[in-house]
Amino acid sequence: MMVNDKMQQGYEYTYSEPQGKGxxxxxxxxxxxxxMLELGVFEGHYITDCQKEFPPDWFENAKxxxxxxxxxxxxxxxxxxxxxxxxxxxxxxIEPDPRGWFQWYCRYYMGRxxxxxxxxxxxxxxxxxxxxxxxxxxxxxxxxxCRIKQRQALLQWAYNPFF
Numbered sequence: 001m002m003v004n005d006k007m008q009q010g011y012e013y014t015y016s017e018p019q020g021k022g023x024x025x026x027x028x029x030x031x032x033x034x035x036m037l038e039l040g041v042f043e044g045h046y047i048t049d050c051q052k053e054f055p056p057d058w059f060e061n062a063k064x065x066x067x068x069x070x071x072x073x074x075x076x077x078x079x080x081x082x083x084x085x086x087x088x089x090x091x092x093x094i095e096p097d098p099r100g101w102f103q104w105y106c107r108y109y110m111g112r113x114x115x116x117x118x119x120x121x122x123x124x125x126x127x128x129x130x131x132x133x134x135x136x137x138x139x140x141x142x143x144x145x146c147r148i149k150q151r152q153a154l155l156q157w158a159y160n161p162f163f
Contacts, residue, residue: 001112005049005050006049024119026126030159032158033054036156039063039155040074041075044069045064046102074152101124131150131159136163
């Protein structure tokens with residue numbers, strides 16, 4: 001796959017696993033990238049200029065805003081992320097994925113494998129599970145109005161926020 005978009009030019013990678021298969025044993029996301037995009041993540045503006053990199057069906061029912069981020073496109077209608085410069089400042093952007101975790105997950109889901117990067121991102125994903133425990137501890141079952149920022153964040157990390 002050759003990537004040429006607003007944030008990355010001339011990056012090339014190959015697939016070593018079939019799409020949606022061959023995940024690390026300790027990486028069990030509850031949502032696919034397609035499901036996440038359809039539900040509403042990242043104000044609909046995360047990967048608008050790099051759709052050619054991913055299957056067209058991911059975007060058929062995706063909540064996308066090509067002009068600017070739109071909080072109304074998020075499932076829980078709240079902003080639940082920091083800006084890219086804030087992520088960069090904290091060292092959370094790991095090359096070769098300049099858009100962060102979700103870009104890594106999309107590429108991983110497609111079959112790209114990079115041992116060092118994958119281990120770091122899977123460790124970050126596992127650590128995010130603490131938010132799932134906090135929501136379960138502080139909310140009644142299926143009260144989707146409880147801790148909506150955390151639920152949106154869980155959705156953006158491929159955890160099921162609907163419990």
